Amino acid sequence: MTSRRDFLQIAAATAALVPTGWTRAFAQQRLTQDDLLAFEPMGNVTLVHLTDIHAQLRPVLFREPSTNLGVGEARGLVPHVTGRAYLDLYGIPGGSPLAYALTPEDYVALARSYGRMGGLDRIATVLDAIRAERGDRVLFLDGGDTWQNSYTSMLTKGQDMVDCMALLKPDAMTGHWEFTLGTDRVKEIVDGLGCPFLGQNVRDAEWNEPAFEATRMFERGGAKVAVIGQAFPYTPIANPRWMIPNWSFGIREEDVQGSVDKARKDGADLVVLLSHNGFDVDRKLAARVKGIDVVLTGHTHDALPQAVTVGNTLLIASGSHGKFLTRVDLDVRDGAVKGFRSKLIPIFSDVIAPQRAMAAKIQAIREPHEAMLREELGRTEGLLYRRGNFNGTLDDLICDALLAEREAEIALSPGFRWGTTVLPGQPITREDVYNATAITYPAAYRMPMTGARLKEVLEDVADNLFNADPYYQQGGDMVRVGGVSYAIDVARPAGSRISDLTLLRTGKPIEAGTTYTAAGWASVNEGTEGPPIWDVVAAHIQRKGTVNPTPAQVTVRGA
Amino acid sequence: MTSPFNRRQALALGTGAVAAAALGLRAGPALAAKAATDEAIKAFTRGREPVRGKVKLELPEIAENGNTVPMTVSVDAPMTKDSFVEEVMIVAEGNPNPGVISFHFTPSSVAEANTRIRLAETQNVIAVARMNDGSVFSDVKQVKVTIGGCGG
Numbered sequence: 124m125t126s127r128r129d130f131l132q133i134a135a136a137t138a139a140l141v142p143t144g145w146t147r148a149f150a151q152q153r154l155t156q157d158d159l160l161a162f163e164p165m166g167n168v169t170l171v172h173l174t175d176i177h178a179q180l181r182p183v184l185f186r187e188p189s190t191n192l193g194v195g196e197a198r199g200l201v202p203h204v205t206g207r208a209y210l211d212l213y214g215i216p217g218g219s220p221l222a223y224a225l226t227p228e229d230y231v232a233l234a235r236s237y238g239r240m241g242g243l244d245r246i247a248t249v250l251d252a253i254r255a256e257r258g259d260r261v262l263f264l265d266g267g268d269t270w271q272n273s274y275t276s277m278l279t280k281g282q283d284m285v286d287c288m289a290l291l292k293p294d295a296m297t298g299h300w301e302f303t304l305g306t307d308r309v310k311e312i313v314d315g316l317g318c319p320f321l322g323q324n325v326r327d328a329e330w331n332e333p334a335f336e337a338t339r340m341f342e343r344g345g346a347k348v349a350v351i352g353q354a355f356p357y358t359p360i361a362n363p364r365w366m367i368p369n370w371s372f373g374i375r376e377e378d379v380q381g382s383v384d385k386a387r388k389d390g391a392d393l394v395v396l397l398s399h400n401g402f403d404v405d406r407k408l409a410a411r412v413k414g415i416d417v418v419l420t421g422h423t424h425d426a427l428p429q430a431v432t433v434g435n436t437l438l439i440a441s442g443s444h445g446k447f448l449t450r451v452d453l454d455v456r457d458g459a460v461k462g463f464r465s466k467l468i469p470i471f472s473d474v475i476a477p478q479r480a481m482a483a484k485i486q487a488i489r490e491p492h493e494a495m496l497r498e499e500l501g502r503t504e505g506l507l508y509r510r511g512n513f514n515g516t517l518d519d520l521i522c523d524a525l526l527a528e529r530e531a532e533i534a535l536s537p538g539f540r541w542g543t544t545v546l547p548g549q550p551i552t553r554e555d556v557y558n559a560t561a562i563t564y565p566a567a568y569r570m571p572m573t574g575a576r577l578k579e580v581l582e583d584v585a586d587n588l589f590n591a592d593p594y595y596q597q598g599g600d601m602v603r604v605g606g607v608s609y610a611i612d613v614a615r616p617a618g619s620r621i622s623d624l625t626l627l628r629t630g631k632p633i634e635a636g637t638t639y640t641a642a643g644w645a646s647v648n649e650g651t652e653g654p655p656i657w658d659v660v661a662a663h664i665q666r667k668g669t670v671n672p673t674p675a676q677v678t679v680r681g682a
Numbered sequence: 683m684t685s686p687f688n689r690r691q692a693l694a695l696g697t698g699a700v701a702a703a704a705l706g707l708r709a710g711p712a713l714a715a716k717a718a719t720d721e722a723i724k725a726f727t728r729g730r731e732p733v734r735g736k737v738k739l740e741l742p743e744i745a746e747n748g749n750t751v752p753m754t755v756s757v758d759a760p761m762t763k764d765s766f767v768e769e770v771m772i773v774a775e776g777n778p779n780p781g782v783i784s785f786h787f788t789p790s791s792v793a794e795a796n797t798r799i800r801l802a803e804t805q806n807v808i809a810v811a812r813m814n815d816g817s818v819f820s821d822v823k824q825v826k827v828t829i830g831g832c833g834g
Binding site for chain 1: 740742743744746747752804824826828829
């Protein structure tokens, strides 16, 4: 710990442009907590945005994607800029802490230098500091994907996260993976949450009546601030509908406009959309719905150091896994935003001190499971990460496990965006496996599948990712495949993007009429049978001792 | 198996629709369905080319369940004796049988109706409204029907 902190403070100066909001010291890599928090205050309202932490209480490693393609009008625009191009765009020096936090460039070496990011106890420290400085001007908003996807969150049905978040006192939240806890559990939590769970776009499926509060009005710094919640519009499609059979979602753009108009009529000086739409959907929405001042966007896990402006609307994207908080100060007068300043605050866990109360709470939650979670199942030769449009080495490992342990020819693994990173040569712990697989519908199925059906599945998911109209994108990255190679032309229309499907075992083309044995997990269908995926992956790692996953073979065209 | 038309009729909750009748258009698969769609629209409009506007179709961009997709159609019309919408026809051009439903209106009713429709695959749903003066208007919306899963 100490040596890393020393390193962080000693590293050589780098002359470079620095994005607004960061001090020169930051660019020179002498990181201190004060530098990370430094912010020249502005105006009378401060928004603090946290989103997509996926139940990670402790600091994690999370490699940002190297492939994140934009299609249609989003082509070449942020957040579809990665790696070197991202560094150039924002003037971030290579090898700097920010380069490590925001891109996959030189990731392994920088991860060893700069360490883990996030941790709810560090986030608590940052919030404490902002609240101490800004008092009753602060509105802290949670964009959702908070209650699920770690071992303890799965075991406690989200209670660990609910209890820890209660210590942070958010003013409102919205959701997505929360709904995979099922209707009854979500209702139970929301009833005792202590802050509104907002979702203007969630309705009773039968009568179309609102299932959740749409908008909450707050008074901050003398201004009336309306926060409208937008849950992930495609929850019942991307995740099991049978778990929430009575709730219907959708973008419901006209209803967003209706909520904005109502908020303005009720005297809102500032209108904030707390959204789990995903970045491209929110960019389109911001251009079509009039009167939103700020969209706090989530779901697609993009971390952007500057606000993106669409007309008079600011889009704020605050990353994932607890790596960042965004602070936005706004000067709100006479019902309008006169000025703003924002900063994506990177949560370097070796630089920001943990808040004692939260650290104690997290320790108490984890203590009974700590030994099990730390159990080393094996080691990895290469870097294990998940994020990226087409493949991630962590998914390659899961596919290898499915092929071997379930004796299948073809493996399918969902294109989730969450999941932590393991460095080369490191042990793989049980917790690492849970961090990649902890869901409420984990059955690793095994089933016959025709070549035609396989192509249909790939085409369907490809259109959910690469439809030129973001409103028709369902979210998630491309489904990962093992045992099969294929080519994809992202620019082609639905149904014609996938070609050259080849079964790797034989080297022969996949035939439409032939039936293959496929294994996968995270089926959205009720009654899916099979062992939980974490047991399959753990058994595979234990049997292999050291893993070196087979790289996915996907040829990408039209990008 | 019960006829989907009966269920659709039963589910039609038109606030102002005086009568809702299922369309019995006959069509074979694929191309024939497109031809049947064009044919049905032509017959409905009495040969006139519908103008975009006035009629508005509300449907989800992606269906949560293709077997029962909520749909609302409304028409911007004064609904007076002199100016009202007579009939709105809904067709789904990718269904094996593209005819979905038809709503009939009278003056002083509310020109809005909602129901649930069944969509076999990703396709365009078209609403065509015929006013009492014979003018015709249309709206179209694409609805994606997906296998689901893999989002996150």
